[in-house]
């Protein structure tokens with residue numbers, strides 16, 4: 270695992286963009302995360318794509334997770350977040366966007382996303398954030414190394430930090446995340462420093478799902494100084 274530390278959120282995002290652009294050339298499948306951390310990265314990607322400097326033509330995407338159940342137009346939905354922050358700004362073919370359909374019953378939601386992943390996965394370049402409790406995607410503490418796409422119950426910590434009333438989600442598992450060729454994890458702010466320390470320096474355990482990334486061959490943590498302060 271490689272660690273890059275930049276002074277602040279803006280410089281962290283610029284560095285992540287540089288790595289993303291580099292690896293976009295060799296990746297036909299892109300994995301996206303939501304949340305506040307990749308906001309600036311997504312706006313950089315949007316601007317560079319509008320300027321014609323990068324392109325998503327011929328590429329497909331998977332998103333890590335979505336609340337369950339939720340309609341795609343709901344203000345809280347991750348699908349809507351992605352539409353507003355990225356998809357509508359880039360030249361990706363809409364049919365190539367893979368997203369959990371969170372309106373089906375549980376088995377059908379999982380089956381469809383697993384089928385799509387088996388057909389079009391694995392991911393080439395995966396963008397990740399990290400939760401305060403060390404989650405990646407919605408793989409909360411207690412997730413197994415071989416966990417796959419599934420419906421999960423969110424931890425109380427995640428529910429309160431995300432200020433949501435949703436208590437469940439569909440997420441890619443640790444297994445699918447670990448199958449990505451290249452992972453770029455972003456973290457910013459002191460509130461992430463403890464989970465970053467446990468992910469990078471702690472032992473590899475399902476109690477800190479991000480610690481599994483220590484065993485991934487091509488992962489880069491891009492941090493700002495505050496997130497890296499305990500390293």
Ligand code: F6R
Pocket residue numbers: 301302303304305306307333334397398399400401404405406407
């Ligand atoms: C969201 C996701 C989550 C977030 C994490 C950090 O798709 O996969 O694991 O990356 O909760 O969220 P922010 O960036 O809002 O701190």
